[in-house]
Amino acid sequence: MFISFEGIDFAGKTTQLEKLRAWFEERGENVETLREPGGTALGERIRELLLSAAHEDMTESAELFLFSAARAQLTRAKIEPALRDGRVVLIDRYYDSTTAYQGYGRGLPLDEIEILNRAATGGTNPDLTFILDLDFDASRRRQAERDDGATDRIESADRDFFERVRNGYLTIADDEPDRARVIDATGSIETIHEIVVRETERRYAERKNS
DSSP states (O other): OEEEEEOSTTSSHHHHHHHHHHHHHHTTOOEEEEESSOSSHHHHHHHHHHHOGGGTTOOHHHHHHHHHHHHHHHIIIIIHHHHHTTOEEEEEOOHHHIIIIIIIITOOOHHHHHHHHHHHHTTOOOSEEEEEEOOHHHHHHHHHHSTTOOOOTTTTOOHHHHHHHHHHHHHHHHHOTTTEEEEETTSOHHHHHHHHHHHHHHHHHHHHHO
């Protein structure tokens, strides 16, 4: 299985990914956990460029192509081999982030992003995507509670940007209800995990029986 976690910053994606990893491992599955951008040596270097506040002058198109380059490397070097080996792949962000952030958020053409996403992934799509839905104010409160107080280049964007991103995610879920599942990210960690497990069990059983 290939499962992605999506949502605006501080929605709890990484927490839920790690809990689902433990759930799969308890069932004897070999699990590969990844993040975007990153997950490879090249991807981590690209991540540094993308998130560094030193690159505030980065153009929207350059941002789009850097994310796609990191994704192309990750897909070929990590995701595809893991799936061929029968491992479960869990990823913190995938191509829906580009559609939401660079498409709906930055306003780049969605049809061009769709073509680029397909080229970067080679058609390797998640079986299931959890979109953790959180509004801007809740995201900022969680950000303020973070110990280091650091803000990367994308996290520092304004309310209007993140509201467009959030609405973009909800549109993605409306367009692909068989793959994308929206979960209220204001719930407790355990409540959200229960929802994630319930949906995963259903899809997991379908794949085991197919």
